Amino acid sequence: MNKAILNKIFRTALIGANPKKCISESIRLENNHIKIENDSYDLNKINKIFIISFGKSSIPMSEAISKILKNKIYRGLVISNDIPKNKIKRFSYIKSSHPVPNKNSLQAGEKTIKLLNSTKPDDLVIFLISGGGSSLMAVPKKGISLKQKQELSNKLLRSGLDIKIINFIRKKISSIKGGQLLNHSNSLNICNIVISDVIDGKFSDIASGPTVKNKKNDLKLEKAIKGTTFFKSLSLSIQNIILKEATPYKRNHKVKNYMIGNNGIALSFAKAKADELGYKTILYSSKVQGEASLIGKKIAKRALNIAAREKKSVCLIFGGESTVKVKGNGVGGRNMELALSFAIGISGKKKIHGLFAGTDGIDGNTNSAGAYCDSKTVIKASAMGIDAKSFLKNNDSYNFFRELKSLKITGNTGCNVNDIGIILIDF
Incomplete structure (x- = not known):
């Protein structure tokens, strides 16, 4: 990763x-x-x-x-x-x-x-x-x-x-x-x-x-x-x-x-850095909103489409704020939920890596800002006896990523301009 x-x-x-x-x-x-x-x-x-x-x-x-x-x-x-x-x-x-x-x-x-x-x-x-x-x-x-x-x-x-x-x-x-x-x-x-x-x-x-x-x-x-x-x-x-x-x-x-x-300023700086690192950078949107698990699925499809047509490494960046309708009794936050859904969507595909995190350093009622994932995350979890879909259904994304040591821990950043998603599609 x-x-x-x-x-x-x-x-x-x-x-x-x-x-x-x-x-x-x-x-x-x-x-x-x-x-x-x-x-x-x-x-x-x-x-x-x-x-x-x-x-x-x-x-x-x-x-x-x-x-x-x-x-x-x-x-x-x-x-x-x-x-x-x-x-x-x-x-x-x-x-x-x-x-x-x-x-x-x-x-x-x-x-x-x-x-x-x-x-x-x-x-x-x-x-x-x-x-x-x-x-x-x-x-x-x-x-x-x-x-x-x-x-x-x-x-x-x-x-x-x-x-x-x-x-x-x-x-x-x-x-x-x-x-x-x-x-x-x-x-x-x-x-x-x-x-x-x-x-x-x-x-x-x-x-x-x-x-x-x-x-x-x-x-x-x-x-x-x-x-x-x-x-x-x-x-x-x-x-x-x-x-x-x-x-x-x-x-x-x-x-x-x-x-x-605001979030737009943060995204413009993120884009400039990705450009500097040699990526073809796509700024998806600063207004992403809706159910986190659905957004994760949608962004995964977008990443796979980009991977299928591009020949150069791409960085896809977006911002916004999703929501979670809690039905399970797990521990998590909107960014980790989105990350888990995204990980399921890209599982086993090309070299895709993602970071989904809150700019304030807090996701839900946890000590994590969000989570990292890639196309091997779900496969690795399965080998450990962890079923990604079950954790997603139980709104237990925090414990899923904790087991995989893939939480993004920043502490209180002092910054608060919504959430940011960064996806790398490497070739």
Whole structure:
């Protein structure tokens, strides 16, 4: 298995979407003005600057902006799934929970509201937003307990529902998501600096958009939700909360949104590296979504078709975020599930190698980012008495790849721009 080359390409993708790099290339301080893209914030007209950073990339994002703005920052709050060794002065930190919220998530929500309540109309609040914030900072709607919120979160993760439906439900059962956090800010100047983990890149969907004004209820999504077995399994009281009209905005905030990092950037860096290594590189898509096992099967067919017609080594790269409808009782994640399905699809064929991993270093509720596989993976497993199809059916991809020593372990990367698939077709 060509792990070395797969690792080089994946590592380069992470460098491309590195949060510190994204911040340092997007924000600058010139002549007492904060410059972001084509906009300029005159600090002579700003009273105090507050930084609120939440999501899986919140630590590196806050560290990067603090080096740019330095003592211009009055106060900061960082909400993450970790605590850094070196803390920034005037910043407070909360270690919260992902992917299911806990008491710390509620504390994070309460502290954020308290900080926003302390702001004045002429202050500037800069939100540093990345994926994972939906769980890390939570304030459930009145009538929903923390236990109910946790149960709903777990059910959503295992539901296999379209991510748009999942995000819609998350917003409706929250008191701060979907722009509702804005109601707690006395400051009228809101700046959202975002690294996206959402396929279509909608600001309102990243971390469930707590500081992005939402339009009225999406009637198409409501109709789609009503027809799901998931919705029908909920209590009547929670169904009513989900279908209730959105909370109106109380203040006329000036909100500016800036996208500084996403999956597309990571893929472009991955492609450049594959080109450099001598591969004919095909960028398949940055918007791959759907059931992981079906995507694995589809991508396997694509790889085999390429192998049949090409005479030069090819690197096929894609990004996105699949889902898994959990039916078994195994351990796994969407990337490992996709990898196992792909391995079954290419078994015994030509020299095909793959790496499927989450850019954040976490796949499902495991310590793995994803998995490696090749055309010999299933054959090797069979020789060990391991039936690949049985493991796939039981949603037990983690244990399958653990037995084959083919897990991709990265630890927390600090990056979070969806998932990446890298396939090498060698000749």
